[in-house]
Structures are given as C-alpha cells and as structure tokens.
Amino acid sequence: MKTINLDYTAAAPVDQGVLQAMIPFFTEHYGNPSSGHALGETPRRALEEAREKVGLLIGAEGVDEKQIIFTASASEANNLALKGLVAANKKKGNHIISSSIEHFSVLNQLKSLQKEGFEVTLLPVDRHGTVDPAQLAAAITDQTILISIQTANPEIGTIQPVEKLISVAHENEIPFHTDAAAAAGWIPLDVKKTGVDMLSLAADQFYGPKGAAALFVRRGIRLRPLIEGGIQEKGLRAGTENVPAIVGLGEAARLAYQSLDERSQRVSAIRDQLKAGLFKEIPHLHLNGHPEKRLPRNLNISVEFVEGEALLMRLNMAGIYVSSGSSCTSQALKSSHVLGALGLPPELAQGSLLLSLGKESSKEDIPYITENLGQVSGLLRNMSPLYHQHLKEGNDNARVQ
Amino acid sequence: MKTINLDYTAAAPVDQGVLQAMIPFFTEHYGNPSSGHALGETPRRALEEAREKVGLLIGAEGVDEKQIIFTASASEANNLALKGLVAANKKKGNHIISSSIEHFSVLNQLKSLQKEGFEVTLLPVDRHGTVDPAQLAAAITDQTILISIQTANPEIGTIQPVEKLISVAHENEIPFHTDAAAAAGWIPLDVKKTGVDMLSLAADQFYGPKGAAALFVRRGIRLRPLIEGGIQEKGLRAGTENVPAIVGLGEAARLAYQSLDERSQRVSAIRDQLKAGLFKEIPHLHLNGHPEKRLPRNLNISVEFVEGEALLMRLNMAGIYVSSGSSCTSQALKSSHVLGALGLPPELAQGSLLLSLGKESSKEDIPYITENLGQVSGLLRNMSPLYHQHLKEGNDNARVQ
Amino acid sequence: MPEYSEKVMEHFTNPRNIGEVSEPDGIGEVGNPVCGDMMKFTIKVKDNRIEDVKYFTFGCGAAIAVSSMVSEMAKGKTLEEALKITNKQVAEELGGLPGNKMHCSNLGADALHKAITDYMEKQKVEAGSSS
Amino acid sequence: MPEYSEKVMEHFTNPRNIGEVSEPDGIGEVGNPVCGDMMKFTIKVKDNRIEDVKYFTFGCGAAIAVSSMVSEMAKGKTLEEALKITNKQVAEELGGLPGNKMHCSNLGADALHKAITDYMEKQKVEAGSSS
C-alpha cells in the first residue's frame, strides 16, 4: 500500500547523515565527558562542537554559544526555563505572562505555578493565532518576572511577531523566553538580533534524534536547575550527558542551518499546492491559522460536519497519516486548546486535521491525498447528523465569522 | 599502545545487540508513540515491551511493570522520586532520611529541599560504607515522609542491607526509595521480594545507551511530575518518548537479566585476582569499601602518599583508564564525600583510585595493570613529601584504625 | 489511534444501517459537538417490535462502531427487549472498548432508548388525544 | 583530566629537580593533603643566589608541573629576583593553567618564597647570635 506521512510534526525519521554521526559515540567514543582520562576527550570535544552548531542555527555564534544547555526534550527545556527562572527570581515578583496557545509543556507548568501562588496572564490571540504586542504591554505589571511566548505554533503554524514582543518585554526589563521547538530548523532564528533571553528547541523537529533538545540561556539570566546532582551543563542540568543524541542534535542543526532556505521554500511550495488542491476539490473546508505568517510545513484545516478521529482512521486505512485536534484523538479527551483560542466553533475544532509536511514530501502525492480526503470526507459526512441538518437547512453560511 | 579501561562505571560501550535493536527506531519505526495512525503502533508496542523487560530485571514482572516511568538519566529518576514525592506529600510531614554516601543527584536535591524548609537526616555509614538499620529506625520521626538509600555505591561498591532497611521503613509506614543505578544489571534486584516503593536505574550502567533510565514507582505512591506538559508516562514525565533509547534500555535489561550470574561471577573473579595482584606487588595500598558485600565489578583502593589525579594522568599515559576520588579530579574540587564518610584520612582520600571492570575485562591484563600501577606509584611516591616523611619516621603504621 | 478490537474496526469500516428511516416512529438524539460525539437514531416500530432502525453519527471510530452495533442489536427486538440493551453489552459485543472510549458506548444505547421512549411518549399522546 | 597545555604535560611527565638538597639553607612547606596539594621546597644559597633548589610535591598534575617550573625559574637567580617570581609568571611560563587549577600555581611560588624567607630568617638569627 502507498503510505504518505502528513504528520511530520509528530515525528520524523532521523537523517541518515545524522545517524551516521551518532553511531561512533555509542560504541567507539563511548566515554564520559567528565572523565579525566583519554576516553573522555573525544566525547567532551563533541559536546562543545554540538554547542557551536546549535549556536549557529540560532544566531548565537561567537557570542553566547556556550550558554546552550542540553536537555532531553523541548518539554524539559521549557520546564527548565520557566520553573528554573521563577525559582531563582521569586524575590523580584510573582507574575508570569504567556499566551493561550502555548504547548502543554508551558501551559501545564503555569497551572502548577498558579497553585503555588504565582499570578499567570495568558494573552489571547486573534482569529489567526497571533499575539498582539499592545496586549502584552498592557498585561505587564511591576510584579512581572517572565514572559514566555512561542516562536511558532506546531498545530496551526502561526508565527508570532517575537521581535516586537521582545521589544515590549525589554522596554520593561523583563526577561523573555520563547519556545522555538516548532520553528527551529524551519524559519531563521537569531538570538543576537531579537535579543531573546531564553529559547527552547528540539532535535526531533529537524531530523535529529528524539531525546536531544536545548535551552539557550543568555548570560546573566539566573536559573535554578530542575534536575540537581552533578555539575554538568554549568550546574543547570545534572546527569551524564547523552553524547550520541547531542552529537545528533548538533549535526541536525548544522544540516538544518545549511539547507534552511532551500528546504523551507520547497516544502512550503508543496504545502501551498496541497492546500489549493484540497480547497478546490473538497467543499466545506476551513483553514486554521494565519494565511501567510505560518510555518512552511504546516497546513491545518477543518473538515466541516465530521469528526477528526474518524477522518484520521479512514485516512490511516488509505495509508495517509495525519493528526487531529479533536477531543477523541487527544489523550486528555479535550479538543485542541489552540483551536479553541482562535474562537473556532466546537464542531470545527472536532473536525480539524493537521497536515504537516517534511523534506521527504512530494508534489506527486497531492492527487492521492486530495482524492482520498475527498472520499473519506464524503463518506463520513454522509453519516453525519450535522451534515444532513446542513443539507436540510439548505444554507451554506460559513461557520466562523 | 595497549589500552585498558578500568573506568566502566563512568561509561561503557553500548552492546552491539542493543545498538542493533535501537537502529530501526531512528529511521524506520520513527513514529511518535502518541500518534493515532499506523506510524505510532510499532513505537508504542516497543515502549511497552521495554517496560516489561525492565520489569523483569527488577522483579516487577506481572505485578507492577506498568509502573515503570522512563526518564533520561538516573539523576532525573532520583529527582523525580524525591522532589516528586515530597511535593505530593507535603501535608504528611517534612522530614526525609537518606545516607551520607548517596550520589550527588540525591544529596544536592536534599540540600535544596532543606533550603525550602524540609528537615533532612543523612545517616552515617560504618568504615565499610554500610548503613545500620538500627540507626535508620532511630532517625524516624512522625514527620518522616520518605527514606532514600542507595542499593549499592558506585564508588566504593558497598551493597546496603536494603531488605532490612525497607522493613524498618515499612514498619513505620514510610515509603522507601532506592537508587539502584550502580547495582542494576550487576546484582539481583527484586522489588516484589523487598517491597521497595521506588527504584532508580540507568541503562548506561549495563551496556545500554546513555539517555535512558527508569524509575519504578509502586502503585499507590503519589508523585508530582518534574517535567510537566503532555501526559506521557502516566502524566509523570512529559515529553515525546525517546523511543530508540528506551528500546536500548529494554534490550540491555533483557541481556543483563539473562547473563547476570555469569557476568557477575566472571567479572568479580577478575576483580579479586586484580586486587590480590595489586596488594601483593605494591606496598601501602588500602582497600576502600566493604571486603565482601560489594559490587562485582568494583575495586577501590587508596595508594598511600600520592595524589589521585597524578596517578590517573600517569596511568592514562600508559593507556590505563581509571578514576579517582581526589579533589583535583572532581569538577567541584572537593575530595570524595563517600570516602570522607568512611572516616578515611584526607591523604588517603586524595590517593584513591576507582578501578571498575566491565564484561570486556580480561585476566590477561592484570600483570600489565599491576606493573604499571606499581611503577607509577613508585615514581610519584619518590617525589612525595609524605612518602619521604614516612621513610624518615621509619614506621609503617596503617593510616586508618 | 487507540487499540480498537477487530470487531470495532470491522463495524467502523463497514457501518450497518446508516441513515434515517422514512417517517420515523421515534427519534433519539444524544451528544453534541463539544464533547465530540453526536448520534441521531430513528426507529420504525411494528407490533411492539423495532422493525427498522437507522442512525446518523458524528463522532470517533468508537462512536461509529457503537452506533452500528446498537442498530444491529436492536433490530427485530421488542421495545422491552431493546430497552434492556445496556451499554456494557454493546461494548462486550464489540469485543471491548478502550477505557477512554467507554463514554462512546454509553451514547449508543442512550440514543436508542431515547428513540424508543420518544415513540412511547408519542403513543401516549396519541392514546391520550384519541381517548 | 583538565585540558593541560603541552608545557604542563611536558613538566608533569619529566619533572626537573626532584628531591631535597643536602643540608638545605632554607625550607619552605605549603599546603596539606586536605586541599589536595603539598609542596616542600629546599634551597641551597651561595653568594645571595639560589645555587640549588629541589622539591617534593604531593599533588595533581598542575602542582607537579608548577613545582618543576618554579625550580627551573628560581635556579641561579638572586634571592631578590627569586622573591619576585609571581604565580602569574609561573602559570604563563607553563602556557597557562585551567581556571580551576590556578590555586596550584599559587602554591609553587609560595613554597619557594617560604624557603627563601626561611633562609633569610635563619641568617638573621645567626647574625643576631654572632653579634
């Protein structure tokens, strides 16, 4: 059976070159970077090389590349950034600002911090998912100690005006963290230019391995470690360094940096063509996220009148792999908070599909995707009470205005 | 040059079979276990298989194997166990008992918890490094909410009487955590028999990859996650699962379980012969740790009158890789807290060498090791003011009594 | 995708009795798009038996399979028998449902029962108006 | 093992002037095993110059290399010149020392200076007793 991955945001294969770079560190250069003997040397050097490569990807080269703390996941990087900063800066205030469409690894921490007595403001977004810098400015109080707003959203693809948001933060002398896990490797990042204070990224979003991520921390920002113990990673993250994974992160960062423009342009061209094809062939589709300012590989649509898990299952049977923001596909059985924040009516959130492309995606697959999604949508609409109600009402007013 | 690794505790090569088991999960079965489509299936199944294999290694099969939470390091597992438990059980009390020879990933957390207002008792050890169950019993108060004592010490190899210690804890209805990172894969572990409530282990201590570790959590024990976000790992550890590393952990656990007796016997036989050879050929050596109850692969000696880093560097030049508990070899520039807790005089702590063997170790290397350590010790003693003082005093009284 | 049983997958792939019976004797609607599942059962009753039953379902794989199974189980049964169909039975007939999908099986029997009670109430009203 | 310079490694591997001069004119001892480093310098003085200098060192690679370097730098110098040898100079001559090893270079010059002042004090005492 033909199979087409349209869920590269969930997972992507590790690049062959990246894997080849990693392999020797499992067996040959297996030493512990902290070791005082020859076995520690190559791994230790490899760690620093990886730091430089990640630095290059985010524009930290020459300035602050040593301020890159390796973690095991973007979730961990986000937890280190937020909990770590507030733990070290409690005396300065108790207010944190973020947005309503952050990843759960930001939002769920904030809930915990709220229980501990912190005040949290979650900025709303407009119907395209954009945070308004003026609303950020208005939300700042003299108690605000941290602002955390993502660079881009993994689900709807919307890219935030981070430069403006950071300016607002810095005018008020408040440190700014950005979760760039969905953005890194796909759009240019430049910590020198934006002046961002902390930035999270993860290797598995740009063809590196799972289990390797990083938090950039600008010099002067005080954090407390989440994982305490040895003084690896400047004392900010204890535990034997996962050298092979970090080498993989470095190599993936190097490749992503090298091919960023080419990769993004090619992928966004396919994405645009797929979008055009779907909207042409299938009635009652709805685009979620920003029409222009979005990640090159991201397409998010709602298929009116049907539910996402059923779509996902039917597409899976046709070898097409997607994800959905429906409540039935979430482990917590709640429909996407991101789609909710856009003001999308529940039935559209339930019928949302995230189609995310990768460098392996091909234009040639578009007809197959369009045809199958059309069939599947027709089939499920045919058994949908909402669709029959719509037919009866004979009206076709768009559900979102 | 001949090279001999005698520092397998710091790092060991990943077993070829383990690496081969991992490789497909980087490229072919690269899916996200949370995915609702076919790409998630194999990874999801692989996670559960790994959980079963780890369960087998620690005697949790059939009972509680699902209560194995994967983490990225033993340090993280220890932090989840301690911080996680006290955060969820604050109302029950504020006292924690541990030992003075725990790994820094236990001790440094406890320091933080002390700053937050928790009371911490660090039990002393006898001169062999053993914790006394009677002293544990005496330390328990009605405020005690957690006891954490390691199964075995990675540096001096001493194995604790955990079964007795757990009995004391459970007579007082206090949950017991054990850091088994140094023990797992080398001595039998049985959570069913001991009734331990939490147990930490790490793959890289038994030929699995770095970046894969686990915390066993008995059903009913309440924890709060360290890394919050998605509800992976029963909500106790957010972040996309590091599938290849977890598969490696599982396979390494399976191999370790299978060959535990054979491996331990073979390695401890070599260790015993090495020890005999060294003590026969080199005067003024001192054995650290328990004479019998110690990890099969562990040998820790102090070379009187000389300093550890100099020994390490000289041995490194001869291709022999060891580690030391001297202050100059520690990043924190403090001599080993473990050796200090044994009551070892400073000059002996400074001259300590950890010689840790692996399954690759061979009896044939013993003469080379003995000869070189003899030469190096002679050379350094010859320039040691302590040694010349000793010669002048013409006495040879042992330094520790 | 949760680990659905073969039976669930079979009903999801080939759902029986989709649609609306013409001139339904009873209609039962449950759920709403917020919770992710919605079902509309319509029944035709003859001689106190469910002569025909059809449904429209908006929902996940489990919801569709449950609807299909309920329709099969109900067809031909007397109203009393049909009212005794429990959600648990539906799930069992489907070879079990993943824990977090049990709420979908709840909906199925509920919608059927609603259609039946709708029919019964209409009967009462008719009986009332004809008396 | 910290990233030692080639020069450090060379002195560590082939330390110069190990030992104790016979009938030393000055003795300087610094450090103790607790901090991990201990040095004992002995000097022979002739015509206000360090005619010979030897040392015993208990310590890490840096401590040994520093001792060796200090002994080379001191030999043949006048006491005044030798007293001017700074720890910084010693580290520089060694091609630098890792940050966390700078305390070892401190010890080296200190031990030398102590041996010189020991000699000077003995001279004073002798001068005093002969007066």
Ligand SMILES: Cc1ncc(COP(=O)(O)O)c(C=O)c1O
């Ligand atoms: C007993 C013990 N606990 C914890 C650790 C920490 O392991 P890691 O550095 O992998 O986090 C070690 C490391 O060797 C250990 O031996």
Ligand SMILES: Cc1ncc(COP(=O)(O)O)c(C=O)c1O
């Ligand atoms: C923006 C963003 N933040 C955080 C994460 C969490 O990543 P992980 O599951 O690797 O911790 C993701 C995952 O895709 C993400 O897209």
